[in-house]
Amino acid sequence: MDALEIARWQFGITTVYHFLMVPLTLGLGMTVAVLQTVWYRTGNEQWLRMTKFWGKLFLINFIMGVATGIVQEFQFGMAWSEYSRYVGDVFGAPLAMEALLAFFVESTFLGLWIFGWKKLPKLVHLATIWCAALASLLSAYFILVANSWMQHPVGAEIIDGKAVMTDAWAVFTNNTALITFPHTLFGAFAVAGGFLLGISWFHLYRRRKEGIDSVDAQGRVVVGEDLSKGKNRDKTDYQVWIKSLRIGAVVAMVSFLGVALTGHEQAKLMFEQQPMKMASAEAACHDGTGFSVLTLGDITTPGSTSCDDIVATFELPGLLSFLANGDFTTEVKGVNTLIPEYQEKYGKYYPEDPNFGPYAGQEINYLPVMEVTYWGFRLMITLGGLSAVTAALALWLTRKGTVPQSKWLSRLALLSIAAPFGANSAGWIFTEMGRQPFTVAPNPQMGGIDQVFMYTAASVSPTVSAGEMLFSLITLTLVYGVLLVVELVLLTRYIRGGIGAAMPELNETPDTKNPDGSGHDKNDDGDVLAFAY
């Protein structure tokens, strides 16, 4: 493997990994803010318990997102210096804004939230989690503006061989960004919904298995309590889990609807903006209207580009046109039509330029790796749909107040956690791999070779050796692997610990000054910190 391939693997691995933490941070942050708001308004303890429990899991996950996020910002300069030089004038701006306008708010106000229980007035404390959660959404917007510009460059032109921003408004209201943003957010909320659903299911299931809760003749829940474990298994505990489960299920279903609707709009744009990506997502070699549900043939051989061998075995007529245009008859261009178009517009061979390294003068392969785009696209949709079905099923199964005592169904709960993560990863792998061979895909509305676009082959740092790249790839992958285990162990421990794990104060003698563990404590000099590392 040469430096370019290693750099790509590294970017892929670190980004997919980072984006395991990100959607959970986005979705769970908003969830915790809403839960705390309900507690603030009702004063009902169950909402406080939910805030604390989900907040604890949120924090365990948040720090991993922070730690792996720094790698993302640095590796543009480290491994992709030519890319950074070419696009910095446009691409650097949203990154800098993300740090200045979003990350600062997020991290400062989260620090205030974690350590501010008891210290800040209740309303101010509530405001801190809202600031942090909304800032995380803002950061998502900025980074998606940057990414969307790579998918669909607007508001820039080439001056002295570099992309230069000419219209900031166009960059920040890029239609690609405006549709990717809600699509990503709904994807993140689906992750949070599945997370709430799966973990709450587990606790309700255990309560039944231990004989705390039972069902009457009509199948309705009879809530019990087991006070031998402190308040961990009281009646409020039941409320925490059933409410979390049902909220999670509704969030997951609504999010799926949102993901599907925005995804459809996004696909229509992508047919216009990156026709090759969508053609390869379809393994559509020839022009047509049918959506392939299952395609067999040469796309199963690694890196296949020999499109003509593909035998589409099962197609839904008209669906491809619906995805692309919203009707059932428009012909969508296939790979075999698009390749000559790309060659005519952007050239058949890479330029003889030292920045292309070993790729200079080689023939350009305009077709993304079809097995990745084809299956990535389908995996995203399947897993997304699966999580929605699971959520609907969970809502129906718990309509009488608790979960059934079935081991098999409790495994389904695990699936509801995993599926949305998988859908998010698959979607990103599809859209990023589908953009190849470009880092900045050309905007077809803007013309040809003289417009803003960049080949991946020319983006990598010219004098960083393959050995260096391999060193960082191995180091980061190992570190990430170890930390994933650590995070999962900790999450599991706090999940198994139930509410008491996130609320040590729950099973202690109540503080007479502050029975609800909150409120403004003016005379706290002798007091123990409400939270301490």
Add this chain to the structure above:
Amino acid sequence: MDWLPALWFILIAVLWCGYLFLEGFDLGVGMLIGLGRNTEKRKRVLLNTIGPVWDGNEVWLLTAGGATFAAFPHWYASLFSALYIPLTLVLVALIFRAVSIEYRGKAKTARSLKLWDAALGYGSLVAAFGVGAMLALTTLGLPLNENGDRVGGPFAWLTWYAVLGGVAVVAFCWIHALAFVRLKTDGPVRERAGTLFTRWLPLAVLPLVAWVLIVLLENDSAVGWALLAAAALALVVSIATARAGREGVSFIALGLMLATGVAAIFTAVFPVVLPSTLDPAFNLTIYNASSSPYTLKLMSIVAAFGVPLVLAYQSWSYWVFRKRVKEEHIPEAHHPEPIVK
């Protein structure tokens, strides 16, 4: 709009200054916990002085990096790619540092606690060293060709200048953390920090002064010398007030020393942002490394709005957590009991 690149040069100097000042004590506290000998309770006192604020402080690094990318893409690309290996290590160090701050309190065994402490201590040490080396090299030069790419292999950056910058920042973080801890704690931790700070302050800032001197000798600048004089004055004030037990003043004076020292360095190298040791014609300057006036103008508007806002709410957060942390404030370590297997 000729002044825009100069404005951004100043702004990036300010961001680095803010980073070194704020994250300086976080990294130093990390070293004190992970590499020093302390009881568990005292380690937790130390950790909780930075607990609510360290993450916000780290964003100064991200903002300095992001602002360099936006305002001087060539500076960002050349510097970061030239330092590929050391920055990889800095990233790993920062990852371990961040994760151990959050997770060390969740360790159940003495062995895992020890591992987290090592991650925190060495993570802070390596991050401080790496950032110092990077800043020293961007002021003193790297072997860059006409495209701004590093020549001479993966370790071409490893010079005495890099080591000096690394040592300077490590030593500064350590001494700065002692001043901070002295100000933010009470009891034995405060006393011990006070003793160490007063004793080692003059020695600990020597490498930093040496770095400023080398930069000034290589790039003669009257303003630079004046700023160095101001830094020396701030240092004297810090030493004198430290001995007199005026913790707040000596902490601020040390911060001013840092600020004037960094200002002296950046003033002296202006307008060069990254010199090439191969040929001055390959130097990256604020003119040939910067973004277009349009982008710089946009970013200036954003910064004019964003920077004061950040300063305001970060100051508020320091105000909220202004109380000294004492051993009796630290609650017992809490480990969740599994209520379900």
